Each structure stands twice: as structure tokens, then as C-alpha cells.
Amino acid sequence: MKATQSLHEHGQSLWLDNITRGMLDSGRIQHYIDNYAVTGLTSNPSIFDKAISSGAYDDAIRAKSAAGLSGEDLFFELAVEDLRRAADLFLPVHERTDGIDGWVSLEVSPLLAYDTARTIEAAKALHARAGRRNLFIKIPGTAEGLPAITECIASGVPVNVTLLFSADHYRAAADAYLTGVERRAERGLDPAVGSVASVFMSRWDVAVAEQTPQDLHDRLGLAVGQDTYRAYRTLLDSDRAQRLENAGARTQRLLWASTRTKDPAASDTLYVRGLAAPFTVNTMPDATLEAFYDHGEVGEPMPADGNGCDEVLARFAGAGVDVGALATRLQSDGAASFVASWNDLMARISAQRAALV
Template sequence: MSTRLQQLHDEQGQSPWLDNLKRGWITSGELERWVERGVRGITSNPSIFQKAIESSDAYDVQYRELIESGASVESSYWDLVTDDIRRALAILRPVYDASDGVDGFVSVEVDPGLARDTAATIEAARHLHTTIAQPNLYVKIPGTAEGLPAIRQMIAEGRNINVTLLFSVDRYAEVIEAYLSGLEACDGDLSRVSSVASFFVSRVDTETDRRLEAIGSPEALALRGKVAVANAKLAYERFVAAFSGPRWEALAARGARPQRPLWASTSTKNPAYSDVLYVDELIGPGTVNTMPDQTLEAFLDHGTVRRTIDEDLAGAHATMATLAEVGVDLADVARTLEDEGVAAFSKSFEELIATLEGKARTFTR
């Protein structure tokens, strides 16, 4: 009997991915078991690696060897990370091959401190692609204004990119344009170029709920827990429109693949809401949902496999109209969340480097 994760893909055309990675899962076979249950890709970020490395001694032997060989702390960090990514890529490679390159990807993010630096992001993304050199690698680039030219350049060079930290439909439209124009500038085999656009979901509710509660009117309070799903539904509507028509058909004739929307930040932050809210309500073809392991477990246990992503689009538009009427500026919400996301990932990276520096000092005593 198939699992709910397998049904998501086989019946609804959505790919469930795992939003976590740690060495213990690779060495114990846990990651392979997730793939057997229906996981079709992996995403990681600096916060995930911070937790993985700080909460485990699984990295200590390799890290000691790196430091004692004269490697710097930061270069050692990247060696630890790329080693995990390479092993995960090997585990997911059969999914990549069986799906003809649609799934089976593992994502690694450039240094989050580069999110506002276009040239440095391009250099870092190239370096990761060249160093790891596997066809099922996604390099994550934040979808900041400064990230957009880097995304276009990487796609033009035929490199696979996961665009991360998206919160607004307007910025998502700019990301789609970067992808399409990058494909148009690419003179390679477009059928081998892949990208996803990671639209963060639950954080939108966290921030809008806070603002709605501050307003406190019945109309405002009635919108709590509804904005994030509505926002994602409108993003999907934009996806469907963008990947149709003459411009897209010309690229598709050259073998191009759509840049799939990926629902990220799909664990429920508010315990008053269903723990599978951001999975159940966003199911549809041509999409990815990357979930932390707790959310995957919850969906395996009691999720509902049913197409919902384009249900009641009129209601989603109405939710957004009412949000503006009660006084919440969604563009400002998106700017706030983008700034917070960049800062949080940068902080995780800096804290991990500080922890590794402390550990390195114990090696040299």
C-alpha cells in the first residue's frame, strides 16, 4: 500500500521533499528510509546545518582532521556541508534518474551574508556547482532584489537554482522573469536546466496574524490563519499564467522545464491551527512541498490527499482585498519577512562559525 507522500506525487502531481539534513540520517540509513516512504528531494539551509553540527558529535572526527591539517574554520565548515550534500545527492540520484531530472534534488545555500551582493552571490553559486558537480544539485540563492540578476546569470549558464526566501507574489513574478530571461540567454541544453521558486508560507501567517491582532477589529481577526494560504494560491495562479502562452511555448520547444513553485516554511507555527494546514491546503500539480520531518510524519499519519491549490481562487483574492481594507500592507509584510529571513540565516551561519572556532581551540590545546 502506498503512503500519503507517494500518493501526493502519483495522484496529485506534487513532489514531497524533506526540509532537513544531518549526517546521522545519512550514516544510519534514515535518509534512505524517507526516500522509500515517498520523499523526492531534500532542502537545507544555514539554520539546519547549525542544528545538525552543534547537536551532534558526528562531525567531530572529520572537523578535527581538517583543522589539524591547517584548514581554516570557515573552509572546514564548507567541507563538512559539502560532504553531507554529496552523500545525500548519491542517495537521491536514483529518484533523479527515474524522474528524468524532475525530482531527486538536494539544495545547499550560498553564504547568507551575500544576500545583498549580486557579484559575490554569482561567484559563490558557481563555486558550489563546480565543487560539487552533480546534476541533481540545487544551489539556493535568496530572492532578494540583489539576488535576481544572480539567478538570471546562473540560469543563463545552465546551472540549477533553488530561489529561496520568497514572500510576495510581486517578487515571485520578478523571479519568474529572471528564470525565463535566463533560459532565453542560455545556449545549452535547456532540458537539463532546472529551478524551483521557494515560497515561504507559515511565516506570512505569523506576521500578518500579529498585525491583525494589533488592529483587533472583527474583520481583521477573521483573517487570522488565512492569509498565507491565500498568498500561495495567488502565487500558483501566477505560475500557471507565466508558464503558458507564446513566450513559454518557444522555450518549451527547446526543452525547457517550468520553474516549479516550492512551498517552504510549511510547519505550523500556531498550535491553534492544524499541523498539516500548509500541506493539505496547497496540493496541486507541478508543485513541491518541502516539509520538516515532524510535518512529514504528521501528513503521513493524517494528511488529506486532495487537489486544493486552485480551489476558491476568488476567495483568495477576496482575502487579500479584505487584508488591505483592514489596514495590513502585504508588501510591507513581505519586506519585513525577507529582512528577518536574511538576518536569521546570517545569524545561524555566524553562530555556527563561532561555535566551530571554539571547538577548534580545544583541538590545539
């Protein structure tokens, strides 16, 4: 049995962190579903930027430009078309798991990361526009994003909370989600609204690579992941979560993001093997998925007690790493990086449009 299938049977969902029209047309995504146990998909502006630069969208850009579309409107028209197709591919998984799995994700403009009202408006509009029940809208877990998450969940919009980096970030995202579910329950509405909380892994190790001793290299991301998983399991067992589950609510699943190994000296499946845990999701780019399929190993699932992460985190503190402050910086830097990618994407679309029209 291949490692991807084994990991799936251990209770973790494997999602693909990529989408292009070419992958849809060629049947590659269906191939991953059929042979790699892939049960969902995530996307981001950088993915679309690379795909559009290849010229694969030229005909669509030409046609939509002729209809008067440009900028963000043109991009979202292209993205929604692709994600509708992907959502339809994963619909059998979504139905088989009663809505737990089989999701795809589309994010609001990163320019809205610090604008609550406009994030709410954009998320509701995008979800309605896509018209697929197994489509998440990605909203960053910034201070301004959290109330938007609550309002969207209360309005029945499924949300992928992105840009989380720590157990504290996760707790804040989970609270925003549960508050939205509670509001639905109070209004007599169906509390079963899907959500995942996406915690970014590899950026931790990149951030501290130059300031820590060799024996601590590539250990911070996994330690933070173990700490976050402990917080997740604690929340699942809480009276609040169980009371809502008793009322018919869904559990917001924990998702591991940014799982491509950045250190060439480390295992290319570091953040897949190390973050194996039931009732979680690991979304990974093609190369990481292929590597795990080819030579990955599935060990024991992550313990719910943190697996000694406190000792490791204490060693990083002793080496001068303020994990709380670094989490704040990583979230801020991540938001800025998303904006830069978005601006690159808009420039790409503008240039392509101008050349084709």
C-alpha cells in the same frame, strides 16, 4: 495508502527540509525515500548548526582542522560531503524523472545576499566543488540576487531561488530564470537547466497574528500561496514559457517552503493540505512530514484561478495589512535571519574547532 504517497500520486513532490550526517549514516533519509514518497531535500545554516552542536561532526572537524581548514571553508567541506551523499541517494529519482525531481540544495553564504558579483562567483564555485548534477545552489531572490540567478542559469548552474514571499517576488524570480534560459538558447547551449522558486509560507501568519481578528488567523499564508500559484499557472501558459519549452527548456517549478505550522492552535499539516497542487514541491521538516504521513488528508488540488484569494487578501487589507509592504519586510527580515543563523553557525564551528584542536 498513506497521505504522503497519495499526495505524490496527485503530482506534488515531497521534499525533506533537513539533513544531518547522522540521518545519512542511520539510513533515515533512505527510509523517507522508500516509505514516505520523499523525492528531494533542502538544507540551510540552521539545520547544520543544530547538527554540528550535537557533536556528530567532531571527528570530521578535528581531521579537517588538522588539514588547515577553518570557518567557511571548513563548513562547506562538511556540507558538500553530506549533500553529495544525499544527491547520490536521490539520483535514481532524478534519472527516473529525467531531471525534473530528485534534487538537493546547498546555499551560498547569506552574507552575500546583497552582493551580485560575489554571489555569482560563490554559486559557480560551490556547484563545481560539489560535482553533482542534481544539486541546486540556493540564491536569495533579492534585488541583487536576481541578476546573479540569471547569470548562473545562463552558465548552466541549477538554482533554487530562495527567500520569496509573494506572487510579485515569484514573478521576478521566474523572469530572472527565463532570462538566463533565453541567453543559453541564444548562444546555442542546452536550455534545460533545473530551477525551483521557493516561496515561504508560515511567516506570513506569524507576522499578522497580533493585528487581525480571530476569523482571519492562519489564512494569510494560504491566500498568498493561492495568489502565487495563480501567477505560476499563468506563466506556465504564457507564450514566453511555451516558446522556451518548445526549444527544450525546463520549467522552473514552484516550491512551498517554511511549511511547519507555527500556531499551536492550528492543524500541524495546514500548509501541506492547503498547498497541494500538481507540478509543485512542498519541502517540510521531519515533524511536519511525520504528521502528514500519520494523519494527513489529501483533498482537491488547489485551483489555478486563485480559489477566492482576492477576497481574503482584501479582508486583510481592510484590517490594515499592506501585503506588498509586508512581503518586502519579510524578505528583508528573512535575509537578516539567515545572516544571524550563519554567524551562529560560524561561531559554533569556531568553538568546536578550538575545543577539538
